[in-house]
Amino acid sequence: MAQPLNWQKSSFSGGGPGNECVELAAVNGEPLLRESDEPDRILPVTDHGLAALLHHLQVNRP
Template sequence: MTNPHNWQKSTFSGGGDGDACVELATTPGTIHLRESDTPNTHLTTTPTPLAQLLHYIKTGAV
């Protein structure tokens, strides 16, 4: 498995150098999520399940 290198902070994380943020990175075919205060632990998913999760969070509908 390819490890991601270009992590990006969520735009909702606020400013500054704080550790309270979610970061995303992509590799071919996968999306990686981590919390900045535990950078060695991350979740790996694909675009479809992540899109479904975000849809549910935004709308409450499956």
């Protein structure tokens, strides 16, 4: 039986109803992303791709 994934939400997420956000988990060291309001849609990403996404979000912060 597979272990359940330990999804982590951003510290910027309010955590209440209507506060959807992107969540991050890892399987065997490989990162996975999902949107909290669509938890069955899981996107595998590379370390490089995740770093690029995070950098883009930091640079383009509103």
